[in-house]
Amino acid sequence: MMEDRAQISAEFLFLMGVLILIVMLSIAFVAQEQELSQAMASARNGVNEGVGTSSSAIYPEDTYREYSTAKESLLYPYSVEIVNVSYTDMGYDKNFEKRWIQFKVYAKTSERFDNDELVSIGDRINYNLRKSIAISFNSTPSTNRLYNPVFSQHYVYTTANVKWV
Numbered sequence: 804m805m806e807d808r809a810q811i812s813a814e815f816l817f818l819m820g821v822l823i824l825i826v827m828l829s830i831a832f833v834a835q836e837q838e839l840s841q842a843m844a845s846a847r848n849g850v851n852e853g854v855g856t857s858s859s860a861i862y863p864e865d866t867y868r869e870y871s872t873a874k875e876s877l878l879y880p881y882s883v884e885i886v887n888v889s890y891t892d893m894g895y896d897k898n899f900e901k902r903w904i905q906f907k908v909y910a911k912t913s914e915r916f917d918n919d920e921l922v923s924i925g926d927r928i929n930y931n932l933r934k935s936i937a938i939s940f941n942s943t944p945s946t947n948r949l950y951n952p953v954f955s956q957h958y959v960y961t962t963a964n965v966k967w968v
Contacts, residue, residue, distance in 0.1 A: 835957055839890075839904070842936050842960060846906050847888050849935025853928035854883050854910075862927075874920050881914045883924060886968055888932075899952070899959045906932060907963040925965030936960050 856862075860878050862870065870877045886909040896903040908928055916924070933950035937943045940955040953960040 838955055838957055841939060842904065842955065842958065843888070843890065845935045845939035846890070846932045849932035850885055850888055850908055850928055852935065853931030854885060856931070857924055857927040858883050870923070874923060876914075876916065877920055877923060881912065881916075883910055883912045883928075885910050896959050899954070901954070901957060901959045904958050904960050905963055906960065908932065908965045909968055910965055911968050921967050922964070925967075928965055929962040932962055933960065 857877075858881055860880055867878070888906065888908050890904050890906045893903040893905050895901075906929075908925070910925070910928065912921075912924075930949060933946075933953050936955075937946055937950045937953045940953070942954045943950070945954050946952065951961060
């Protein structure tokens with residue numbers, strides 16, 4: 804009679820041990836996926852902020868001075884539409900010992916801008932994307948003034964040039 808109870812106890816402990824192991828492995832996977840989801844949400848928020856401030860012709864003083872001499876068309880409100888924001892896992896970055904994630908923004912505009920002006924608009928969008936991620940992960944002290952690259956616990960984030968479609 805005593806042996807039957809001991810056998811049930813041992814099986815129960817084995818089952819509980821396996822369940823605990825599965826839960827622990829799942830938590831690690833879900834935490835990394837949650838980190839990427841948070842980065843994507845921050846990236847979209849930053850892109851919207853970048854488009855809003857650029858489209859409204861709101862710039863820092865030094866940028867305004869540069870645009871007033873070389874890119875006057877950017878000093879007036881214009882329309883930019885975001886088509887897509889995506890990211891690519893670029894593999895393991897040995898320099899930072901983290902996974903490298905590169906964001907890419909696809910946008911379009913009905914205005915006629917030359918290539919240099921489109922690059923400037925794209926730079927403002929990417930700057931705000933990276934800044935938003937840095938603020939989201941509270942990693943502004945560990946990056947430079949252009950927020951390039953941006954860090955989180957498991958990833959390092961960069962941006963590709965905006966693709967104009």
